Each structure stands twice: as structure tokens, then as C-alpha cells.
Amino acid sequence: MKSKINILLVEDNEYDAEMTIRTLKKNSLDNNLLHLRNGAEALDFIFAKGAYSERHIENTPKVILLDLKMPKVNGMEVLLRIKTDERTKKIPVVVLTSSKEDKDIHDCYALGVNSYVVKPVEFSEFQEAITSLGLFWLNINQSPQ
Amino acid sequence: MHQQEKDKIKKLDELIIARKKLVFQNKEKEKREAELIIANKELAFRKKEKKKGEAELATANYARSLIEASLDPLVTISAEGKITDVNEALIKVTGVSRKNLIGTSFSNYFTEPEKAHEGYRQVFEKGFVSAYPLTIKNKNGKLTDVLYNASIYKDSNGNVLGVFAAARDVTEQKWAIDLRVANKKLAFQYEENEKRAAELAIANKELVFQNNEKERRAAELAIANKELAFQNKEKEKRAVELATANKELVFQNDEKEKRAAELVIANEELAFQNYEKENRAAELVIANKELAFQNEEKEKRAAELVMANEDLNKAEIVIKKLNMGLEKKVMERTAELESANKELESFSYSVSHDLRAPLRAVNGYAQILNEDYGTQLEPEAGRITKNIMTNAKKMGQLIDGLLTFSQLGRKKLVKKIVLMQDMVSHLCNEIKDKENNSNIQFQINELQPSKCNIIAIEQVWVNLISNAVKYSGGKEKPIIEIGSEIKGDEIIYHIKDNGAGFDMRYADKLFGIFQRLHSDEEFEGTGVGLAIVKRLVTKHGGRVWAEGKLNEGAAFYFTLHK
Incomplete structure (x- = not known):
């Protein structure tokens, strides 16, 4: 697994994940996308541990789309680990969640999240949101390399 | 204190002492002068006495010459002791006229009548007595010491007629003695006089000295007086100052009087007010009576109130108990509400997350079906897919609304x-x-x-x-x-x-x-x-x-x- 990962999608809901990936694919934004199903897997990947121990930690993704409510290790904890580690704190992290809770929004920004997007219930709105953020982070935004 | 003032006081003290001394010396002088006057008087008296003595002596001498001329006082006395005859000498020596002498008892004219009587009894008994001492008592009180020579005398028949007595006046001898004594006394008094004179001379010298002292003191006094005059001037100055102060006082007194006059007016007003007050007091008395009546009524009401209050208190206790129960219930309810709120919070959080995700899936997959297979579906299938999407969307809106609404309560x-x-x-x-x-x-x-x-x-x-x-x-x-x-x-x-x-x-x-x-x-x-x-x-x-x-x-x- 030496190829460069553009988007790391961390999402436990397979339907949300499928709809997200479908939307990105429709807009040709799905190249080098990796979907992980929980926080523990995400940490292993990001810090090159466990199943991903052969990976180079400095080979960071262009953007991480992170769900908050997940089994085992939740999104907030993953965010905390990424943003408090010198090697990973520059990775752009977009929280993609169903939660509109003020507390969640404040906490995420306090930890240094780069963007916070609430998934719309209505599918067309959802598609619009995913397309926008995909385009922005992969094409418009300049990430540190 | 200044030295000058100290000196002044010292001088004044000395002056006072000097004055006291002078007064004492003057008194002494006066005493000496009084003593001198008494001594002089005594001297004068003694001179007079001497002159008197000399006069008496002359008289006595004269009497002796009379006796020599008319013999000694002579008397004849009857056997009964009655005077039968006298001479001038006897009249003189007794001071009683011949007429009055004759016929009276011979012993009456002596200081010691019994002794006189014994004398002529002895004459009758022995025929004579000689140098029988008796003292003749003159009517004027004068006494004449005599020595009697007496003998019976007989008539030619030899019958005893009576006693013839001749008295020899021995007064002269006595006086001579007395004179000597008096002369001695006089000599003594002369000596004394001279002594006094010498003392007087000394006293006079002292007086002169004291007078000199007096003059000196007077000179000191003059100085003292000058100082006193100066002090008096100072006093006058102070007096002028005092006069000024007094004028001010007078002015202040005037002011005081003015105030007093104002006070009088104020007092009159007060008196008027007091009168008014009394009127009011009278009214008050009436009012008080009414008040007393009302108070009685009030007390009656109060008693009724007390009873009512007791009832109320009982009711209050019941209410308190109820309130306590209520408070407890409120607290319980509050706790319940708080936990309910927390539950609601976690409920809305889970709704937010867990309810919307499936809805999104329903909506999403319906749309995907429509997108991917829309052309292959019957028109009715297309309508159904659309209804699924519409309802899912609606439910999403309801959930969003519900969430917004539930969040409102929690925000400050x-x-x-x-x-x-x-x-x-x-x-x-x-x-x-x-x-x-x-x-x-x-x-x-x-x-x-x-x-x-x-x-x-x-x-x-x-x-x-x-x-x-x-x-x-x-x-x-x-x-x-x-x-x-x-x-x-x-x-x-x-x-x-x-x-x-x-x-x-x-x-x-x-x-x-x-x-x-x-x-x-x-x-x-x-x-x-x-x-x-x-x-x-x-x-x-x-x-x-x-x-x-x-x-x-x-x-x-x-x-x-x-």
C-alpha cells in the first residue's frame, strides 16, 4: 500500500458511506479513496500501526472525512489524536456528521478541525454538500505536502 | 518673676519689719512716759504729805504751847465718873464743847473706855495713877495719845470730890518718830526719783536714737512710697484699661438688654402660645377621653383578634406543614424534571444522529433508484419512488424542527x-x-x-x-x-x-x-x-x-x- 491516499473516509454507516462514495465517484473525486469503518482502524492507518504498520506515517491523505458517532473509538477521539501529534496535525480533517449539536461543533473546532459539515437528510442536498467539499479539498484547497 | 520685682518684694518685707519695730519701740516709749508720769505724781504726793506733816507739827507745837500756856488737857471727874470740868486743851483734844463735855461720862472720850474707867477706878483706889496711857478720841476722829497723871482731889474737908486728871500729850513724840520714818521714806523716794530721772535720761537718749531710727525708716518709707506711687501709676494705667474693658462690658450689657427685650417679646409670645396650648390641652383632654373609649373598643376588638389570630396560627401551622410537604414535592419534581431534561437531551442527540441517518438512506436510495433505473420503471413506479423521497424529506424536516425546538430550552x-x-x-x-x-x-x-x-x-x-x-x-x-x-x-x-x-x-x-x-x-x-x-x-x-x-x-x- 504505497500508493498516495487522497481521501480517507471514516464512516461506520455503510449506507452513508456508499452514498458519499457514489457522489464523489459521479464527480470523479474518488481516486485513491480509502473507506475505514471505525475510529480504531482510522488511527491504525494514520499512525501506521496494526494492519497498516508497513505504511509510512508521513504519507498523509489529502483530506480525512470523519464521522463522529462510531463504535469503539469515536470521531472526536480520532480528531484529538491527529491534532495533538506533530506528525499528523497538519492533515486537513473534515467532520462529516448528522449531529447539529452546538457542543459537538464547538468541541471539534476547539480540537482544530478544518471543517464541520452536517449531512443533509435530503439526498440532493447531501449530494451537493459532498460534491462541494470534495471539489474544495481536493481541487481548490492547497494542502501542505 | 523679674529680679526687679523680687527686690521690690524684699524691700517691702524689710519695710514691714521696720514698721513693726517702730510700733513696738513707740509702745515702749509710751510705757516709759506713763511710768514717768506715775513716778512724778507720787513725788508730788510725797511733797504734799511732807508739807502736811510740817503743818501738823506746827499745830502740835502750837497746842503744846497752848498746854504750856493752859496746861495739859485737864479734866475733873466726879466719883460717878462724870466730867465736872475741862480746859481748853481738853476741849480741843476732844473736839467737844465744854458745855457738852461736862456731865458726860469721862470714859466716853477714849478709844478704850473700859481702860479709861479702870484708870480712874485705880485713882479712887490708890489715890492716883501716873502715866496711864490712853488715847483720846476727838469728835472729828482724831486720836490723841496721852499719858494720864491723875489723883483724887479733896475739898478742904478732906472729902473726895473727884479725880483730877492731866493728860500729857505724847503725840509729838510719836510724830517725831513718824517724821523720822517719813523723812527716811522721803530720802528713799528722792533716791528713787533720781534713779528714775537717770533712767529717764537713758530712756530719752534711747528715744532720741529711736527718733533717729524713725527718721531713717521714714526716709526708707519715702523711697518705698515713691515706689508705691509708681505702682499706683501702673495701677491707674490698668484702671484705664479696665475702664475701656468696662465700656465694652457696658456695650455688651446694652446688647444683653436688647436681647432681654427681645426675650420679653418672645416670652409674651410664648405665654400666648401657652394659653393656646392650654386651650388645645383642654381639647386634648376631651379627645383623650374619646380615645380612651376608642381604646377600650380597640381592646375588645384586639381580644377578638387574639382569638382570631390563634385560629389563624393553627391554620398557619397546618399551612406550614402543607408547604413543607409541597416544598419537598417541588424538590422531588425539580429533580425529576432535571433528570427528564437530561434524558431528553440524550434522546434528542440520538434522534439527531440515529434517526436521520436511516432517513437519509431511504431518501438517498429512492433517489438512486430513480436516477439509475428511472428509465426502466413504469411511470407508476416512478411516482411511488418520488412519494418515498417526499415523505423521507418531510420526516427529515420534522426531525430538524423537533431538534431545534428541543435545543431552545437548553440554551442560555x-x-x-x-x-x-x-x-x-x-x-x-x-x-x-x-x-x-x-x-x-x-x-x-x-x-x-x-x-x-x-x-x-x-x-x-x-x-x-x-x-x-x-x-x-x-x-x-x-x-x-x-x-x-x-x-x-x-x-x-x-x-x-x-x-x-x-x-x-x-x-x-x-x-x-x-x-x-x-x-x-x-x-x-x-x-x-x-x-x-x-x-x-x-x-x-x-x-x-x-x-x-x-x-x-x-x-x-x-x-x-x-
Whole structure:
């Protein structure tokens, strides 16, 4: 697994994940996308541990789309680990969640999240949101390399 | 104290002592002078006595010459002891006339009559006596010591006629002795006199000396007097100062008198007031009597009240017990409510997360089906897919509304002054743009600023304006009028439209959550907007209400504090 990962999608809901990936694919934004199903897997990947121990930690993704409510290790904890580690704190992290809770929004920004997007219930709105953020982070935004 | 003053005092002390000495010496002098006068008087008396003695001596000598001429005092006495004859000498020596002498008892004229009687008895017995001492007592008290030589004398017949007695005056001898004694005394007195004279000379010398001293003292006194004069001048100066002070005092006294006069007037006024007071006092007495009566009545009422209070106290205790029970219940309910709120919080969180994800999936997959297989489906299948999507979307909106509504209760309101006019104008423009309805006419009148939470009140306006826009959308010329007015300490904001309106019978249902007066076919909606308005305004301590008429329009009102 030496190829460069553009988007790391961390999402436990397979339907949300499928709809997200479908939307990105429709807009040709799905190249080098990796979907992980929980926080523990995400940490292993990001810090090159466990199943991903052969990976180079400095080979960071262009953007991480992170769900908050997940089994085992939740999104907030993953965010905390990424943003408090010198090697990973520059990775752009977009929280993609169903939660509109003020507390969640404040906490995420306090930890240094780069963007916070609430998934719309209505599918067309959802598609619009995913397309926008995909385009922005992969094409418009300049990430540190 | 200055040295000068000290010296002055010293001099004065010395003067006082000198004066005392002088007074003492003067007294001594006076004593000596008095003694001298007495001594001189005594001397004069002694000289007189001497002269007297010499005169008497002369008389005695004269008497002796008489006796020599007329013999000694002679007398003849009868056998019975009666005087029968006398000579001049005897008359002289007794001071009794011849006439009176004769016939009287011879012994009567002696100091010692018995001795005299014994004398002539001896003469009768022995025939004579010689140098028989007796003392003749003169009528004037003068005594004459005599020595009697007596013998009986007989007549020619030899018959004893009586006694013839001749007295030899021995006074002279006695006087001679007395004179010698007196002379001696005189000599002594002379000596004494001379002594006194010498003492006097000495006393006089002393006097002279004392006079000299006196003069010296007088000179000192003169100096002292000069000093005294100076002190008197000083005194006069002080007196002048005192006079000035007295004048001032007089002035002050005048002032005092003026005040006294004023006081008199004030006192008169006081007296008048006292009189008035007395009048009032009399009135007061009457009033007091009435009061006493009223007090009695009051006490009666008080007693009744006490009884009533006792009842009340009992009731109060019961109420207290009830209140305590109530408080406990309130606390229990509060605790219950708090835990219920927490449950609600976690409930809404899970709704937010867990309920929306499946909905998104329903909606999403229906749309994917439509996108991917739409061309292959029967038209009816397409309609069904669309219904699935519509309902999923609707449910999503309901969930969002519910979440928003539940979150309202938990947020704390930070209040600031909000310029309502600016906010509403801005919101109207935004909504107009969004609706893309150029027919809508907004009339924004003056809107009072208010101290409120800007986010919450913005939400209130968004919901109300959106409502108005939505329900007046069917009109040809939708007009939305917004304004405010101050009433008491609150501001009443209103928003009126000429839209669909509502039946006033259902006015109370307008602000309930999920309550709708129109179907989705007529007007889309979730029934959350006005509920949110009510909740936010109520949280600000304000009120909301609505007026409307079906098909003619509606008016919504809410109040905020100034």
C-alpha cells in the first residue's frame, strides 16, 4: 500500500458511506479513496500501526472525512489524536456528521478541525454538500505536502 | 518673676519689719512716759504729805504751847465718873464743847473706855495713877495719845470730890518718830526719783536714737512710697484699661438688654402660645377621653383578634406543614424534571444522529433508484419512488424542527441591545431574494430597539416573516406590514399580512408544536415555526398572540422588554 491516499473516509454507516462514495465517484473525486469503518482502524492507518504498520506515517491523505458517532473509538477521539501529534496535525480533517449539536461543533473546532459539515437528510442536498467539499479539498484547497 | 520685682518684694518685707519695730519701740516709749508720769505724781504726793506733816507739827507745837500756856488737857471727874470740868486743851483734844463735855461720862472720850474707867477706878483706889496711857478720841476722829497723871482731889474737908486728871500729850513724840520714818521714806523716794530721772535720761537718749531710727525708716518709707506711687501709676494705667474693658462690658450689657427685650417679646409670645396650648390641652383632654373609649373598643376588638389570630396560627401551622410537604414535592419534581431534561437531551442527540441517518438512506436510495433505473420503471413506479423521497424529506424536516425546538430550552440567552430596524430590513431583503417573488411588498415602519438575544430574536423574525411570505404567496399583491409601539415598559412588535389568514376559533392552536391549520397541499410546513417563536419570546419574558380572519390575512404580535 504505497500508493498516495487522497481521501480517507471514516464512516461506520455503510449506507452513508456508499452514498458519499457514489457522489464523489459521479464527480470523479474518488481516486485513491480509502473507506475505514471505525475510529480504531482510522488511527491504525494514520499512525501506521496494526494492519497498516508497513505504511509510512508521513504519507498523509489529502483530506480525512470523519464521522463522529462510531463504535469503539469515536470521531472526536480520532480528531484529538491527529491534532495533538506533530506528525499528523497538519492533515486537513473534515467532520462529516448528522449531529447539529452546538457542543459537538464547538468541541471539534476547539480540537482544530478544518471543517464541520452536517449531512443533509435530503439526498440532493447531501449530494451537493459532498460534491462541494470534495471539489474544495481536493481541487481548490492547497494542502501542505 | 523679674529680679526687679523680687527686690521690690524684699524691700517691702524689710519695710514691714521696720514698721513693726517702730510700733513696738513707740509702745515702749509710751510705757516709759506713763511710768514717768506715775513716778512724778507720787513725788508730788510725797511733797504734799511732807508739807502736811510740817503743818501738823506746827499745830502740835502750837497746842503744846497752848498746854504750856493752859496746861495739859485737864479734866475733873466726879466719883460717878462724870466730867465736872475741862480746859481748853481738853476741849480741843476732844473736839467737844465744854458745855457738852461736862456731865458726860469721862470714859466716853477714849478709844478704850473700859481702860479709861479702870484708870480712874485705880485713882479712887490708890489715890492716883501716873502715866496711864490712853488715847483720846476727838469728835472729828482724831486720836490723841496721852499719858494720864491723875489723883483724887479733896475739898478742904478732906472729902473726895473727884479725880483730877492731866493728860500729857505724847503725840509729838510719836510724830517725831513718824517724821523720822517719813523723812527716811522721803530720802528713799528722792533716791528713787533720781534713779528714775537717770533712767529717764537713758530712756530719752534711747528715744532720741529711736527718733533717729524713725527718721531713717521714714526716709526708707519715702523711697518705698515713691515706689508705691509708681505702682499706683501702673495701677491707674490698668484702671484705664479696665475702664475701656468696662465700656465694652457696658456695650455688651446694652446688647444683653436688647436681647432681654427681645426675650420679653418672645416670652409674651410664648405665654400666648401657652394659653393656646392650654386651650388645645383642654381639647386634648376631651379627645383623650374619646380615645380612651376608642381604646377600650380597640381592646375588645384586639381580644377578638387574639382569638382570631390563634385560629389563624393553627391554620398557619397546618399551612406550614402543607408547604413543607409541597416544598419537598417541588424538590422531588425539580429533580425529576432535571433528570427528564437530561434524558431528553440524550434522546434528542440520538434522534439527531440515529434517526436521520436511516432517513437519509431511504431518501438517498429512492433517489438512486430513480436516477439509475428511472428509465426502466413504469411511470407508476416512478411516482411511488418520488412519494418515498417526499415523505423521507418531510420526516427529515420534522426531525430538524423537533431538534431545534428541543435545543431552545437548553440554551442560555445572552442579551444585548439589538437594533431591530436594521435586523428586520436585512432579513426581509434576504427572504425576498430567496423567495424570488418580486410581488411581495414590505412596509417596515419604525421598530424600537430592544435588549434581547440577537440569535433567538432573529430566528423569531425569520419564522414570522417566512410565515407571512408563505401564507400571502397566493395573493396577487402580497403586502407585509411590520411595526412596533411602546406600551408601558414593553414594546409590542407586529407583522401583518393580507394572506390566507385563519379562523380565530383555532387561534390557540397556532403556537402549538406540530399544530397546523392548513394542509401540506395548501401550504407546506412542519408546525414547528410558530412553536419556536412562542418558546423564544416566552424565554425573553414576552408574550405572543395572533389575530386573523380566514382569507383576509393575519397579524402576529409579540412583546419584549424595553
